[in-house]
Amino acid sequence: MTHALKTPDSSQKSNKALYGGTSSRRITVRDIAAAKERGEKWPMLTAYDAMTASVFDDAGIPVMLVGDSMGNCHLGYESTVPVTMDEMTLLSAAVVRGTKRALIVGDLPFGSYQEGAVQALRNATRLVKEAGVGAVKLEGGERSAHQIELLVQAGIPVMAHVGLTPQSVNAYGGYPVQGRGEEAAQQLLRDAKAVQDAGAFAVVLELVPAELAAEVTRILHIPTVGIGAGVECDAQVLVWTDMAGMTPGRMPRFVKQYAKLREALGDAAKAFAEDVVGGAYPAEEHSFH
Numbered sequence: 001m002t003h004a005l006k007t008p009d010s011s012q013k014s015n016k017a018l019y020g021g022t023s024s025r026r027i028t029v030r031d032i033a034a035a036k037e038r039g040e041k042w043p044m045l046t047a048y049d050a051m052t053a054s055v056f057d058d059a060g061i062p063v064m065l066v067g068d069s070m071g072n073c074h075l076g077y078e079s080t081v082p083v084t085m086d087e088m089t090l091l092s093a094a095v096v097r098g099t100k101r102a103l104i105v106g107d108l109p110f111g112s113y114q115e116g117a118v119q120a121l122r123n124a125t126r127l128v129k130e131a132g133v134g135a136v137k138l139e140g141g142e143r144s145a146h147q148i149e150l151l152v153q154a155g156i157p158v159m160a161h162v163g164l165t166p167q168s169v170n171a172y173g174g175y176p177v178q179g180r181g182e183e184a185a186q187q188l189l190r191d192a193k194a195v196q197d198a199g200a201f202a203v204v205l206e207l208v209p210a211e212l213a214a215e216v217t218r219i220l221h222i223p224t225v226g227i228g229a230g231v232e233c234d235a236q237v238l239v240w241t242d243m244a245g246m247t248p249g250r251m252p253r254f255v256k257q258y259a260k261l262r263e264a265l266g267d268a269a270k271a272f273a274e275d276v277v278g279g280a281y282p283a284e285e286h287s288f289h
């Protein structure tokens, strides 16, 4: 079945809405707080380059994350673990340059904040000053509260990330669902409250049972951003290459593919190759005399 595509302009929502609103200035963390007050849901996508980011900006995506998922999605690493501050800074700056309206959140990569609050502040400051991001994200609940506190004191908005924290893949031995069982659920609740108390403006809930994510969303006054955390979260995030059908191989269960970009791009490359080999490209109209 086909469905009508809603553009920001044709939306019935208020001009303040994060998605569908008419304001053209860049979105801030105050707008994010106001959306929770209104009970409004919003979408977030990752982006790793200026051109893709400009597509999402034009589509009205209000918040983009320059995720350390660039490690596996963009840079060819096996996980997010090897991603460096230099890589994060370069690609975050590109995403900022490619956008006019979205709030850009830069992920702090593994090893850039684990040493403590001062290291976190140094690296977050670099993303803000050199790349121009409006906020940073780091993984961990209670264990990262000190870092969050210092960044927020310094005037850097922080998005927290609890539940499955992929930078700990070597400790987990994979990417398992979190918060199952009473003890794990209590820990997740403590983590969510700790990041809110530390001053985070939003919190990602990754791979958490839907009922638990719903409870966290009701309890917190900051928005929850779900990935594999059910429909009751205030916002939802997906890695853009997963969302668009660009990532090869088997997808996590929480992914919904909204396009078949990998197939479309491969077909375009093959058509170009056939034309070159067969002499159909360039044609007269592509030639100079």
Ligand SMILES: Nc1nc(=O)c2c([nH]1)NC[C@@H]1CN(c3ccc(C(=O)N[C@@H](CCC(=O)O)C(=O)O)cc3)CN21
Binding pocket: 069, 072, 073, 080, 166, 175, 176, 177, 207, 239, 241, 242, 247, 251, 252, 253, 254
């Ligand atoms: N392309 C991409 N998409 C992502 O969502 C993503 C990344 N990369 N890189 C960093 C992390 C890694 N993530 C992952 C990776 C695998 C699963 C996964 O396969 N999970 C199982 C659930 C396992 C269980 O039942 O315990 C699944 O089937 O969804 C989940 C999150 C999320 N992040």
Ligand SMILES: CC(C)C(=O)C(=O)O
Binding pocket: 046, 065, 066, 067, 068, 069, 070, 107, 161, 204, 227, 237, 238, 239
């Ligand atoms: C999946 C999101 C939350 C993330 O941290 C990333 O893309 O790096």
Ligand SMILES: [Mg+2]
Binding pocket: 067, 068, 069, 080, 107
């Ligand atoms: Mg990440």
